[in-house]
Amino acid sequence: MLQTTLTCKKCGSTALRKNGSLKGEPKYQCTACRYQAVFTPAAARKAVQYAQVEQLLVERVSQRAIVRLTGVSRPTIVKLAKKSAHQPTPPSATEPAANAGVG
Ligand SMILES: [Zn+2]
Structure with missing residues:
Protein backbone atom coordinates (compact mmCIF):
# COMPACT_ATOMS: atom_id res chain seq x y z
CA MET A 1 0.00 0.00 0.00
CA THR A 40 4.81 15.91 1.44
CA PRO A 41 6.18 12.51 2.30
CA ALA A 42 9.40 13.78 0.69
CA ALA A 43 9.71 16.42 3.39
CA ALA A 44 9.38 13.79 6.07
CA ARG A 45 11.98 11.66 4.35
CA LYS A 46 14.37 14.60 4.25
CA ALA A 47 13.85 15.25 7.95
CA VAL A 48 14.83 11.65 8.66
CA GLN A 49 17.87 11.98 6.41
CA TYR A 50 18.96 15.19 8.10
CA ALA A 51 18.62 13.61 11.53
CA GLN A 52 20.80 10.76 10.27
CA VAL A 53 23.38 13.24 8.95
CA GLU A 54 23.51 15.05 12.27
CA GLN A 55 23.98 11.75 14.08
CA LEU A 56 26.86 10.83 11.76
CA LEU A 57 28.41 14.27 12.23
CA VAL A 58 28.37 13.69 15.99
CA GLU A 59 30.21 10.43 15.41
CA ARG A 60 32.81 12.34 13.38
CA VAL A 61 32.12 10.46 10.17
CA SER A 62 33.70 12.25 7.20
CA GLN A 63 31.39 14.34 5.03
CA ARG A 64 32.16 12.27 1.95
CA ALA A 65 31.19 9.12 3.81
CA ILE A 66 27.93 10.75 4.89
CA VAL A 67 27.16 11.58 1.26
CA ARG A 68 27.62 7.92 0.39
CA LEU A 69 25.61 6.64 3.35
CA THR A 70 22.65 9.01 3.28
CA GLY A 71 22.56 10.41 -0.26
CA VAL A 72 22.35 13.95 1.14
CA SER A 73 24.37 16.43 -0.92
CA ARG A 74 27.64 17.76 0.49
CA PRO A 75 26.60 21.46 0.69
CA THR A 76 23.58 20.39 2.75
CA ILE A 77 25.82 18.41 5.08
CA VAL A 78 28.12 21.42 5.49
CA LYS A 79 25.09 23.53 6.33
CA LEU A 80 23.89 21.01 8.93
CA ALA A 81 27.40 20.75 10.37
CA LYS A 82 27.54 24.50 10.90
CA LYS A 83 24.10 24.48 12.44
CA SER A 84 24.85 21.67 14.88
CA ALA A 85 28.18 23.28 15.81
CA HIS A 86 26.27 26.15 17.39
CA GLN A 87 24.13 23.86 19.49
CA PRO A 88 25.41 22.45 22.76
CA THR A 89 26.07 18.73 22.56
CA PRO A 90 23.29 16.68 24.10
CA PRO A 91 24.28 15.00 27.37
CA SER A 92 22.50 11.81 26.33
CA ALA A 93 24.48 9.24 24.27
CA THR A 94 23.01 6.56 26.49
CA GLU A 95 23.88 3.51 24.43
CA PRO A 96 27.20 3.13 22.67
CA ALA A 97 26.65 2.28 19.01
CA ALA A 98 27.30 -1.43 18.98
CA ASN A 99 29.05 -2.60 15.84
CA ALA A 100 28.08 0.05 13.35
CA GLY A 101 29.67 -2.12 10.70
CA VAL A 102 31.04 0.81 8.75
CA GLY A 103 34.21 -0.38 7.21
ZN1 LIG B 1 -6.39 21.17 10.94
Missing part, protein backbone atom coordinates in the same frame (compact mmCIF):
# COMPACT_ATOMS: atom_id res chain seq x y z
CA LEU A 2 1.49 3.27 -1.09
CA GLN A 3 -1.25 5.33 0.50
CA THR A 4 0.18 7.80 2.93
CA THR A 5 -1.94 9.21 5.69
CA LEU A 6 -1.35 12.91 6.01
CA THR A 7 -2.37 14.68 9.15
CA CYS A 8 -2.85 18.35 9.87
CA LYS A 9 0.04 19.79 11.85
CA LYS A 10 -2.29 22.08 13.76
CA CYS A 11 -5.28 19.97 14.76
CA GLY A 12 -4.18 16.47 13.81
CA SER A 13 -7.16 15.94 11.55
CA THR A 14 -6.78 13.67 8.54
CA ALA A 15 -9.49 15.54 6.64
CA LEU A 16 -7.17 17.17 4.13
CA ARG A 17 -7.93 18.12 0.58
CA LYS A 18 -5.56 19.08 -2.16
CA ASN A 19 -5.35 22.82 -2.57
CA GLY A 20 -3.04 23.73 -5.42
CA SER A 21 0.70 23.42 -5.25
CA LEU A 22 3.71 25.35 -4.05
CA LYS A 23 6.98 25.14 -6.01
CA GLY A 24 5.85 21.86 -7.54
CA GLU A 25 4.93 20.30 -4.20
CA PRO A 26 1.26 19.50 -3.64
CA LYS A 27 -0.34 21.74 -1.09
CA TYR A 28 -3.13 20.58 1.18
CA GLN A 29 -5.73 22.34 3.23
CA CYS A 30 -7.22 20.97 6.41
CA THR A 31 -10.99 21.03 6.10
CA ALA A 32 -11.36 21.08 9.87
CA CYS A 33 -9.30 24.14 10.80
CA ARG A 34 -8.52 25.66 7.37
CA TYR A 35 -4.79 25.39 7.99
CA GLN A 36 -2.94 24.86 4.76
CA ALA A 37 0.59 23.74 4.06
CA VAL A 38 2.72 21.40 2.02
CA PHE A 39 2.39 17.93 3.49
Whole structure:
Protein backbone atom coordinates (compact mmCIF):
# COMPACT_ATOMS: atom_id res chain seq x y z
CA MET A 1 0.00 0.00 0.00
CA LEU A 2 1.49 3.27 -1.09
CA GLN A 3 -1.25 5.33 0.50
CA THR A 4 0.18 7.80 2.93
CA THR A 5 -1.94 9.21 5.69
CA LEU A 6 -1.35 12.91 6.01
CA THR A 7 -2.37 14.68 9.15
CA CYS A 8 -2.85 18.35 9.87
CA LYS A 9 0.04 19.79 11.85
CA LYS A 10 -2.29 22.08 13.76
CA CYS A 11 -5.28 19.97 14.76
CA GLY A 12 -4.18 16.47 13.81
CA SER A 13 -7.16 15.94 11.55
CA THR A 14 -6.78 13.67 8.54
CA ALA A 15 -9.49 15.54 6.64
CA LEU A 16 -7.17 17.17 4.13
CA ARG A 17 -7.93 18.12 0.58
CA LYS A 18 -5.56 19.08 -2.16
CA ASN A 19 -5.35 22.82 -2.57
CA GLY A 20 -3.04 23.73 -5.42
CA SER A 21 0.70 23.42 -5.25
CA LEU A 22 3.71 25.35 -4.05
CA LYS A 23 6.98 25.14 -6.01
CA GLY A 24 5.85 21.86 -7.54
CA GLU A 25 4.93 20.30 -4.20
CA PRO A 26 1.26 19.50 -3.64
CA LYS A 27 -0.34 21.74 -1.09
CA TYR A 28 -3.13 20.58 1.18
CA GLN A 29 -5.73 22.34 3.23
CA CYS A 30 -7.22 20.97 6.41
CA THR A 31 -10.99 21.03 6.10
CA ALA A 32 -11.36 21.08 9.87
CA CYS A 33 -9.30 24.14 10.80
CA ARG A 34 -8.52 25.66 7.37
CA TYR A 35 -4.79 25.39 7.99
CA GLN A 36 -2.94 24.86 4.76
CA ALA A 37 0.59 23.74 4.06
CA VAL A 38 2.72 21.40 2.02
CA PHE A 39 2.39 17.93 3.49
CA THR A 40 4.81 15.91 1.44
CA PRO A 41 6.18 12.51 2.30
CA ALA A 42 9.40 13.78 0.69
CA ALA A 43 9.71 16.42 3.39
CA ALA A 44 9.38 13.79 6.07
CA ARG A 45 11.98 11.66 4.35
CA LYS A 46 14.37 14.60 4.25
CA ALA A 47 13.85 15.25 7.95
CA VAL A 48 14.83 11.65 8.66
CA GLN A 49 17.87 11.98 6.41
CA TYR A 50 18.96 15.19 8.10
CA ALA A 51 18.62 13.61 11.53
CA GLN A 52 20.80 10.76 10.27
CA VAL A 53 23.38 13.24 8.95
CA GLU A 54 23.51 15.05 12.27
CA GLN A 55 23.98 11.75 14.08
CA LEU A 56 26.86 10.83 11.76
CA LEU A 57 28.41 14.27 12.23
CA VAL A 58 28.37 13.69 15.99
CA GLU A 59 30.21 10.43 15.41
CA ARG A 60 32.81 12.34 13.38
CA VAL A 61 32.12 10.46 10.17
CA SER A 62 33.70 12.25 7.20
CA GLN A 63 31.39 14.34 5.03
CA ARG A 64 32.16 12.27 1.95
CA ALA A 65 31.19 9.12 3.81
CA ILE A 66 27.93 10.75 4.89
CA VAL A 67 27.16 11.58 1.26
CA ARG A 68 27.62 7.92 0.39
CA LEU A 69 25.61 6.64 3.35
CA THR A 70 22.65 9.01 3.28
CA GLY A 71 22.56 10.41 -0.26
CA VAL A 72 22.35 13.95 1.14
CA SER A 73 24.37 16.43 -0.92
CA ARG A 74 27.64 17.76 0.49
CA PRO A 75 26.60 21.46 0.69
CA THR A 76 23.58 20.39 2.75
CA ILE A 77 25.82 18.41 5.08
CA VAL A 78 28.12 21.42 5.49
CA LYS A 79 25.09 23.53 6.33
CA LEU A 80 23.89 21.01 8.93
CA ALA A 81 27.40 20.75 10.37
CA LYS A 82 27.54 24.50 10.90
CA LYS A 83 24.10 24.48 12.44
CA SER A 84 24.85 21.67 14.88
CA ALA A 85 28.18 23.28 15.81
CA HIS A 86 26.27 26.15 17.39
CA GLN A 87 24.13 23.86 19.49
CA PRO A 88 25.41 22.45 22.76
CA THR A 89 26.07 18.73 22.56
CA PRO A 90 23.29 16.68 24.10
CA PRO A 91 24.28 15.00 27.37
CA SER A 92 22.50 11.81 26.33
CA ALA A 93 24.48 9.24 24.27
CA THR A 94 23.01 6.56 26.49
CA GLU A 95 23.88 3.51 24.43
CA PRO A 96 27.20 3.13 22.67
CA ALA A 97 26.65 2.28 19.01
CA ALA A 98 27.30 -1.43 18.98
CA ASN A 99 29.05 -2.60 15.84
CA ALA A 100 28.08 0.05 13.35
CA GLY A 101 29.67 -2.12 10.70
CA VAL A 102 31.04 0.81 8.75
CA GLY A 103 34.21 -0.38 7.21
ZN1 LIG B 1 -6.39 21.17 10.94
